[in-house]
Amino acid sequence: MDLKLKIWRQKNANDKGKMVDYPISNVSPDMSFLEMLDVLNNELIEKGESPVSFDHDCREGICGSCSLYINGEAHGPDRLITSCQLHMRTFKDGETIVIEPWRAKAFPVIKDLVVDRSAFDRIQHAGGFISVNTSGNTIDANTIPIEKADADDAFMAATCIGCGACVASCKNSSAMLFVGAKVSQFALLPQGQVEATDRVLNMVKQMDEEGFGNCTNTGACEVECPKGISLENIARMNREYLSASFKG
Amino acid sequence: MSGILNSSIGRKFAMALSALFLMVFLLQHFSINILSVLAPDTFNDVSHFMGTFWVIQYLLQPVLILGVIFHFVMGFVLEIKNNKARTISYAKNNGAANSSWMSRNMIWSGLAILGFMLLHFYDFWVPEINIKFIEGDMSGLIDPNNADSGYRYLEHLQHKFVDGWRVALYVISFVFLALHLLHGFNSAFQSIGANNKYTKGLVGFSKVYAIGIPLGFIFIALYHFFNH
Ligand code: HEM
Ligand code: SF4
Ligand code: FES
Numbered sequence A: 001m002d003l004k005l006k007i008w009r010q011k012n013a014n015d016k017g018k019m020v021d022y023p024i025s026n027v028s029p030d031m032s033f034l035e036m037l038d039v040l041n042n043e044l045i046e047k048g049e050s051p052v053s054f055d056h057d058c059r060e061g062i063c064g065s066c067s068l069y070i071n072g073e074a075h076g077p078d079r080l081i082t083s084c085q086l087h088m089r090t091f092k093d094g095e096t097i098v099i100e101p102w103r104a105k106a107f108p109v110i111k112d113l114v115v116d117r118s119a120f121d122r123i124q125h126a127g128g129f130i131s132v133n134t135s136g137n138t139i140d141a142n143t144i145p146i147e148k149a150d151a152d153d154a155f156m157a158a159t160c161i162g163c164g165a166c167v168a169s170c171k172n173s174s175a176m177l178f179v180g181a182k183v184s185q186f187a188l189l190p191q192g193q194v195e196a197t198d199r200v201l202n203m204v205k206q207m208d209e210e211g212f213g214n215c216t217n218t219g220a221c222e223v224e225c226p227k228g229i230s231l232e233n234i235a236r237m238n239r240e241y242l243s244a245s246f247k248g
Numbered sequence B: 001m002s003g004i005l006n007s008s009i010g011r012k013f014a015m016a017l018s019a020l021f022l023m024v025f026l027l028q029h030f031s032i033n034i035l036s037v038l039a040p041d042t043f044n045d046v047s048h049f050m051g052t053f054w055v056i057q058y059l060l061q062p063v064l065i066l067g068v069i070f071h072f073v074m075g076f077v078l079e080i081k082n083n084k085a086r087t088i089s090y091a092k093n094n095g096a097a098n099s100s101w102m103s104r105n106m107i108w109s110g111l112a113i114l115g116f117m118l119l120h121f122y123d124f125w126v127p128e129i130n131i132k133f134i135e136g137d138m139s140g141l142i143d144p145n146n147a148d149s150g151y152r153y154l155e156h157l158q159h160k161f162v163d164g165w166r167v168a169l170y171v172i173s174f175v176f177l178a179l180h181l182l183h184g185f186n187s188a189f190q191s192i193g194a195n196n197k198y199t200k201g202l203v204g205f206s207k208v209y210a211i212g213i214p215l216g217f218i219f220i221a222l223y224h225f226f227n228h
Helices: A033-046 A118-127 A148-158 A165-169 A176-187 A196-209 A220-224 A232-247 B008-038 B040-052 B054-084 B106-134 B153-160 B164-191 B199-226
Strands: A003-009 A018-024 A096-100 A109-111
Touching: A018 A033, A118 A176, A118 A196, A148 A176, A165 A176, A165 A220, A176 A196, A176 A220, A176 A232, A196 A232, A196 B008, A232 B008, A232 B164, B008 B040, B008 B054, B008 B164, B008 B199, B040 B054, B040 B153, B054 B106, B106 B153, B106 B164, B153 B199, B164 B199
Parallel strands: A003 A096
Antiparallel strands: A003 A018
């Protein structure tokens, strides 16, 4: 396949940055999207140009680092996958592919396609944890009976990999799907009850301070999320937040 | 509880409450207006009652006006905040791939409704206030000195729907109202945290409401245009 790539290049956080055209040929349809970028980078290095920086680690849809906005969608046009799971056969020969970093004030660009997602870490630090005794007397979690439906929903929420596709896709750069998932995974379990009130208040406070937008319930996040995290998690977070606010 | 309006979720909750309130009001407004087609005399009686009963005039009407103002001011606040959350926009963004046009353009459908409401206040509210509180005529009669002249409400309404341009503006505005509600109805329930086993049923009902009510208003406007 021959393709025309349009890629965001930005030397560092302070550089203005611009879109640059890169034609690429002999791309195998069986390559993953990141392998295609590897091929491009090899060519750039051979030509003595600086390679395109992009985040990646596991390359199997687990780590959530491959944050690429491809042809106007987070992780490209396919559903329930990350960029590393996207194959070149999704595209047509001769197609133009636009590749940009996540765009959000709370996710500043570090270089090229790499953004700083430490805002998510700070939200997690604000309340995304439970207190358990880990000094050798740890009680097996399975000794507490949990209703199947709740356990399933909690597990579903816990599959969030913190990739930030929800923020990138949202017209408001809202982080509510991520925070909704991180609140829900504990709100549904007995182990999460001890910190429940503070957790949701503190995490939402941190989310707002980081400069993420407000949810308009467009549902774009749910569609683009590689793990299929549903909007029900945002509704649950809203319930948790409102009842926690009234508790004081 | 303190400063709930300073949080993203609190603002959305308040937005949804004002919106739910407006949707209840809209249903009531429609129920009365449709009487102008089905039972014109009853329409006059109810209009007179609404326009003179003190609970409605001095309690509910101010609450309604404040509710509307709150709703669109908060709509602007959210829009500005949300725009600030993304300072550099995408070179290519395919919003249609993951969300409805209505959901992405609430501010535009809302602004169209706001424009309509200015016209609507000029058409009905300003003359009402003028007759009742400036001229001091609380009788509701076409001729205040003649008890047999009948109520003026239906006549006033019919006068407004003679002008084709005005009718066209009303019809277009109701289309925007439908677009606003097609997303807004369910969105309000999601905002207050009500996403549960009833959501599927609600989605069906929301379509009936969001299309049915504006369509009904359009019918009333056209009915009076063609029957004067
Ligand atoms: C006066 C002009 C109006 C403006 C400027 C306006 C603006 C807006 C905006 C910008 C939103 C989206 C807020 C967000 O979630 O980001 C919204 C939501 C909504 N509006 Fe309006 N609106 C207006 C009138 C109305 C009227 C008359 C109704 C109903 C009769 C209505 C019903 C709703 C509903 C149900 C929502 C969804 C609330 C939610 O998402 O929680 N609006 N409005
Ligand atoms: S909710 Fe989905 S899109 Fe958002 S960070 Fe988690 S996995 Fe990524
Ligand atoms: S590189 Fe880990 S999810 Fe794509």
